Amino acid sequence: MKGNVKKSIVTRVRLAFLGVCLFSCAVVWRITHVQFTEGAKWSALEQERRIVYQPVFATRGNIYSDNESIMATSLPFYRVAWDPSVVSDELFNQKDDSLALMLSRFFGDRTPLDYLSRLNKAKRNKSRYLRLNSRQINFQEKKELAKWPIFREGKNRGGVIFEKVDKRFRPFGGLAQRTIGFINEDKNGAGLEFTFNKHLAGKDGEALFERLPGGNKPIYDGTEVKPQPGYDVKTTLDINLQDVAENALYKSLVENNAQYGTVILMEVKTGEIKAVANLGKVAEGVYREDYNYAIADQGRTEPGSTFKLASMMAAFEENPDLQLTDTINTGNTGSKKIGGAVKTDSHPYGRITLQQVFEKSSNIGVAMLADRVFNKNPDKYTDYLKKFGLDKPLGFQMAGEARPYIKDPKDRSWSRTSLTTMSIGYELKLAPLQTLAFYNAVANDGVKVQPIIVREIKQADKVLEKYEGQVLNPKICSEETLQKVRAMMEGVVEHGTARGIRTTDYLIAGKTGTAWKFKNGAYTKVYSTSFCGYFPADNPKYSCIVVVDSPKNGRIYGADVAAPVFRELADKAMARDVASQRPLLARAPVRKSRVPNVPAGMQDELTMMFSKLGVTHNATGGGEDWVRTAHPDTDKASLTLKAMPVRPGRVPNVQGLTLRDALFLLENRRLRVRSVGSGRVKAQSVAAGSVARPGTTVVLQLEPIGGRLSAPVLLPVAVPDPLENRTPRSNAASQPVTSTARPRPVPAARPAAPKKATAATKAQSRPRA
Numbered sequence: 001m002k003g004n005v006k007k008s009i010v011t012r013v014r015l016a017f018l019g020v021c022l023f024s025c026a027v028v029w030r031i032t033h034v035q036f037t038e039g040a041k042w043s044a045l046e047q048e049r050r051i052v053y054q055p056v057f058a059t060r061g062n063i064y065s066d067n068e069s070i071m072a073t074s075l076p077f078y079r080v081a082w083d084p085s086v087v088s089d090e091l092f093n094q095k096d097d098s099l100a101l102m103l104s105r106f107f108g109d110r111t112p113l114d115y116l117s118r119l120n121k122a123k124r125n126k127s128r129y130l131r132l133n134s135r136q137i138n139f140q141e142k143k144e145l146a147k148w149p150i151f152r153e154g155k156n157r158g159g160v161i162f163e164k165v166d167k168r169f170r171p172f173g174g175l176a177q178r179t180i181g182f183i184n185e186d187k188n189g190a191g192l193e194f195t196f197n198k199h200l201a202g203k204d205g206e207a208l209f210e211r212l213p214g215g216n217k218p219i220y221d222g223t224e225v226k227p228q229p230g231y232d233v234k235t236t237l238d239i240n241l242q243d244v245a246e247n248a249l250y251k252s253l254v255e256n257n258a259q260y261g262t263v264i265l266m267e268v269k270t271g272e273i274k275a276v277a278n279l280g281k282v283a284e285g286v287y288r289e290d291y292n293y294a295i296a297d298q299g300r301t302e303p304g305s306t307f308k309l310a311s312m313m314a315a316f317e318e319n320p321d322l323q324l325t326d327t328i329n330t331g332n333t334g335s336k337k338i339g340g341a342v343k344t345d346s347h348p349y350g351r352i353t354l355q356q357v358f359e360k361s362s363n364i365g366v367a368m369l370a371d372r373v374f375n376k377n378p379d380k381y382t383d384y385l386k387k388f389g390l391d392k393p394l395g396f397q398m399a400g401e402a403r404p405y406i407k408d409p410k411d412r413s414w415s416r417t418s419l420t421t422m423s424i425g426y427e428l429k430l431a432p433l434q435t436l437a438f439y440n441a442v443a444n445d446g447v448k449v450q451p452i453i454v455r456e457i458k459q460a461d462k463v464l465e466k467y468e469g470q471v472l473n474p475k476i477c478s479e480e481t482l483q484k485v486r487a488m489m490e491g492v493v494e495h496g497t498a499r500g501i502r503t504t505d506y507l508i509a510g511k512t513g514t515a516w517k518f519k520n521g522a523y524t525k526v527y528s529t530s531f532c533g534y535f536p537a538d539n540p541k542y543s544c545i546v547v548v549d550s551p552k553n554g555r556i557y558g559a560d561v562a563a564p565v566f567r568e569l570a571d572k573a574m575a576r577d578v579a580s581q582r583p584l585l586a587r588a589p590v591r592k593s594r595v596p597n598v599p600a601g602m603q604d605e606l607t608m609m610f611s612k613l614g615v616t617h618n619a620t621g622g623g624e625d626w627v628r629t630a631h632p633d634t635d636k637a638s639l640t641l642k643a644m645p646v647r648p649g650r651v652p653n654v655q656g657l658t659l660r661d662a663l664f665l666l667e668n669r670r671l672r673v674r675s676v677g678s679g680r681v682k683a684q685s686v687a688a689g690s691v692a693r694p695g696t697t698v699v700l701q702l703e704p705i706g707g708r709l710s711a712p713v714l715l716p717v718a719v720p721d722p723l724e725n726r727t728p729r730s731n732a733a734s735q736p737v738t739s740t741a742r743p744r745p746v747p748a749a750r751p752a753a754p755k756k757a758t759a760a761t762k763a764q765s766r767p768r769a
Contacts (some may be wrong), residue, residue, distance in 0.1 A: 058202030059166055061230030063180055063192055065239045066274070066455065072180050072193070074166040077136040080145060083159035084123040084130065087150060091157075092123055095149035102148050106141075107133045129161075136165055168193075176242050178278045178289035179398075179453070190292065192233060192454070195399045199457050202230030231464060234456040236272035241265055241573060245275040248568040249546070253279055253287050256551035256561050262293040263547075264436050265569060268540045271440070271449035271469030275569070292400060293432065293547070300402040300431045301549075304515025305361045305558070306532045307425035309485060310438065312358060312366065314384035315373045316481040324355040324484055330364040338367045339375065339420035358488040359496030361512060363424045370423035378409050378419045388476050389448055390430065394437055397454050397467070405429040425515060432530075436545040439532045441476050442485055443509075443540035448473040490537050497559045498531065501567035506574055507537035510566070512558035517550070526550050531562040535570045542573055599656030599680060600628045600644060607641075617641055626665075628656060653688035654681050654700070662700055670694035679704035 063072040084092070100116035110118075122130045137145065142162055145151055151160040170180065181191015193200065205227035245263045253261050260280040266273050276294050279287040293299030316322055330336065334348040343363045349356070357365030374381040385391060391406040406428050407418055413427075421427045433451060441448035449469040457465040477485075489509035492498050497512045510533015516523040529551060534543040546562040546569075555561050598606060603625055610617045617639050627641040646652045646665065654662040662681050666673050669692040676699065685699035 056205040056225075056227050057166065058204050058227035059229040060168065060202065061200040061232045063200070064232060064234045065237045065242075066235065066272075067239070068234065069239050070171050071176065071235070071237070071239075072168060072170050075169045076139055077165045077167050078139075078142050079134075079136055079163040079165060080132045081161040081163060082119075082122070082130045082132055083128050083161060084119070085126055085128045086156060086159045087123070087153075088157075091150060091153065092119075096120065096123075098149040099151070103132060106145070107135060109133065109135075136167075172239065172243075174289060175239070175246065176237060176276070176289075178292050179237070179276050190400065192235070192398065195397065196233050196454065196457075199233060200230040203228040232458045232460075233454055234458055236267075236270075236274060236453055236455050237276070238274040240576065241569070242275040242277070244572040245569050246277040246279070248565045249277045249279055249548075250287055252548055252561060252565045253281070254285060255553065256548060256555055257553050258548045258561070259550035260287075260291070260293055261546070261548040261565075262299060262432050263544070263565060263569065264294050264433055265542055265544045265573065266436060266440055266451055268440055268443045268534060268543055269449075271437075271451045272455070273451055273453045274542070274573075276453070292398075293549075295396055295398060295402065295431050295433045296400045297402045299547070300404070300429045301528050301547075302426050302428065302515050302518065303430050303435055303530065304425040304513040304528065306435055306439075306511050306513035306530050306545075307428070307430070308358065308361065308366050308423070309442070309489070309511055310385060310388055310390060311370050311381075311423040312354070312488065313388070313442075313477055313481055313485050314381055315369050316484050317384055317477050318373050318380060320478070320480060322354065324353060324487060326354050327351050328354065328357060328365050328368050330357075330362055330368070334364075336364045336368070338364065339371045339417055340415075341417035341420060343367045343420065343424070355488055355491055358511075359491045361492075361497050366423050367420040371420050374419060381419060381422075382406065382408050387473075388438060388441075389473050390434065390438060394434060394450055394472070395470075396433065396450075397452055401433075402429075402431045404431065404434050425513065432545050432547050435530075435532055436543055437472075438476075439510075439534065439545070440543040441473065442482065442489070443534035443543050446475045446477055446479070446482050447471060448476050486537070489533060493533070493537075497557075498533075498563050500559055501563045503567070503571075506535060506570075508535045508567070508570060509533050509537035509540075510563075512563060514556065514558045527556045529556065529558040529561040531558050531566045533566065535574070541577065542570070544569060598629055600626065601657065601661060603627045603641060610639075615639065626652075647689070649692055651684075651686050651688055651690045651692050651698070654684055655688075657681050659700065659702060666698055672697040673700060674698070675700045675702055677702035 059076075060074040062070055062074075065071055096119050097112070097116060100119055101112045103115045104110055104112040118130070118132075146160065146162075150158045152158060155161065168182075170177070179191055181189055181193040181195070183189035183193045183197055187197070188194070189197070205225040245265060249261045249263045252258070258281070260278075262279075263275065263277040264273060265275040278289050278291060278293045278299075280290040280293070282288050282290060291298055329351045330345060330349045332348045332350055334346065335342060335344045337343075345360075345362050345364050349360060349362055349365070352360065352362065352365065354365075354369070356362075357369070370381065385406050391404055393401050393403055395401075407414060407422060409418075418427055437448060437451055440451075448471070450472050452467050452469045454467055456463050456467070486509060489511060490507060492511055493502050493508045498508075498510060501508060510531055513528075513530035513532070515528045515530075517526045517528055518524075519526070528547065528549050530545065530547045532543075532545040534540045544566055546565045548561045548565070551561045598609075606627060606629070607617070618641065626644040626646055628644050629639050629641055644653065649669070651669070651671070652665045654665055657665070658680055659675055663673055671686075671692055672695060674697055679702045681700050682703040683701040686696060
């Protein structure tokens with residue numbers, strides 16, 4: 001029995017051993033077969049999977065301003081990698097420690113020993129790709145690294161690999177940020193970058209890449225397809241006017257603690273947009289370009305009193321016999337039921353002319369006129385609005401234009417109060433650019449042109465596409481109506497609600513707007529303020545609209561919040577217009593003396609100037625860089641330069657100096673400077689000769705030579721500068737901050753408190769502009 005069991009076990013063991021031997025022989029045979037018989041097949045398959053074609057992205061085109069200043073460009077950056085397999089052992093052993101030391105010094109993230117260890121490990125393991133650092137370097141740094149030990153031997157012997165990565169760069173920082181826009185990896189975005197992506201993106205190429213641990217290594221075997229760079233986009237934007245628009249808007253938003261604001265400046269004849277600023281509140285006192293309020297849905301609001309221009313124009317077109325001198329009795333209570341709804345003025349005006357109705361922005365007057373002319377046929381009123389093109393988008397070049405909403409008598413929401421309510425700018429919605437295009441048509445002799453923001457598509461110096469504003473309507477109204485509405489708009493600034501921005505240097509025509517905001521079924525005590533117009537009114541060159549939404553610091557009217565922004569931008573635009581300077585120069589007083597009135601300055605500069613003018617001068621107290629001049633009599637041509645000592649560590653006396661010279665002296669002593677006004681320094685808040693404590697703010701009051709200032713306005717030193725929250729700009733850092741404060745006119749009246757809106761009453765009372 002035992003023998004049988006033992007025999008059975010031995011048999012099983014032998015069979016198992018034989019099976020293992022057979023299986024091992026099969027494995028050996030299969031390995032040999034794969035290696036020698038099928039080796040070529042599997043090697044080809046592995047090579048196919050390891051070597052792949054990948055896209056090589058094209059360099060994106062540039063975006064230019066109207067004078068071809070670069071507003072957005074792509075700069076080359078590089079990732080640094082290394083292929084140790086192509087570096088000879090002799091070269092590596094001689095230079096590895098030097099390369100490790102330079103890598104450590106340059107990147108600063110590892111010690112020389114750490115880098116040396118990484119280099120040696122990659123060399124021992126025969127790696128073909130090693131990412132040396134995740135940091136991306138610029139072109140100048142790339143040139144520096146290319147001179148290092150081992151790397152200087154180049155790609156084929158030194159193994160250095162510079163992988164190009166393009167980054168979008170804006171030389172002017174946040175200037176026109178939302179207008180320039182962006183595009184993400186999913187090809188979604190906003191602004192010009194998104195709208196003109198097919199032009200800017202170019203055509204990607206492709207090349208072979210080898211898949212290796214740590215990344216893909218490019219293989220340049222001559223089969224690669226080079227990418228085609230994108231085309232350039234030349235805009236109509238003026239960099240300087242854009243900067244003025246953003247700064248003026250920013251100051252108004254901060255001063256009024258508003259929610260957002262937008263400014264658009266456009267050339268009347270061409271429709272070219274010269275500046276467009278969009279600023280929204282992102283934190284308390286901090287505003288950035290977060291949305292395109294100028295054209296998009298969120299900026300589409302009930303325009304309020306700026307729409308009264310369209311209502312008056314429709315009335316004049318329907319009844320040409322109406323004259324500006326015709327009168328309307330608005331009543332003596334400031335409240336009147338018209339067309340089924342009560343309309344209010346914040347001040348009773350009694351019987352006034354149509355000219356005064358517009359100048360005073362009388363809700364009662366405009367509603368009575370619309371009711372009198374169109375009550376029996378409101379379709380005619382909306383037909384005129386459609387004739388003016390207010391019901392259609394402009395077909396603007398940038399994506400995202402909001403569609404205007406003009407209610408029609410056929411709409412289910414139309415009621416007996418809709419006519420008079422629409423006439424004063426409610427129950428309809430327009431984007432600011434659409435309102436501006438209508439006002440621009442009035443300035444352009446009735447020709448409504450399509451606004452444009454892109455002038456050309458270029459490839460280097462070759463123009464591929466050229467854009468011009470199309471004529472949307474060759475004549476929106478009769479010449480007689482044009483003359484009437486122009487006179488009314490000029491009257492608004494000369495005598496009406498916007499008289500606070502009147503200037504004797506040139507004429508402004510426009511209309512203020514103040515609209516209650518409709519939220520949750522009711523008109524609230526939150527306002528949207530605006531001013532829209534053009535200048536110079538006698539020969540219009542620019543049209544402009546300013547919208548400031550939800551001001552909270554007590555000022556709620558377009559005349560107080562939006563109009564000053566318009567005036568500041570208009571002043572700067574006119575100052576840069578050579579043609580507009582001739583009448584201004586003609587009014588300048590003629591100076592009899594050929595000795596310029598220069599109170600103080602650098603001795604070298606003044607000496608050179610006086611020598612060129614042939615003015616006799618002599619210096620006393622010598623050795624000083626800064627001097628003051630003794631004012632000569634007007635019939636003499638000589639003066640004396642007196643030394644102006646500047647003591648180290650003390651606050652200098654900068655009175656009489658230009659702002660530039662004053663900044664030089666004060667900021668070199670680490671003092672902060674604020675300025676009020678323009679011209680030369682008249683007074684300084686910190687006394688000359690006192691200890692110059694770093695960080696102290698010195699407020700300078702400036703005054704033009706020969707001019708007079710009213711009572712000095714010196715800002716408290718402790719008040720923080722709201723402009724500190726702005727993104728710094730390369731071309732705005734040296735611009736002085738000037739005050740635009742001016743006496744405000746006493747507002748004509750204030751609106752009654754808003755009431756809960758219902759279907760019958762939500763459009764009754766409206767604020768005047």
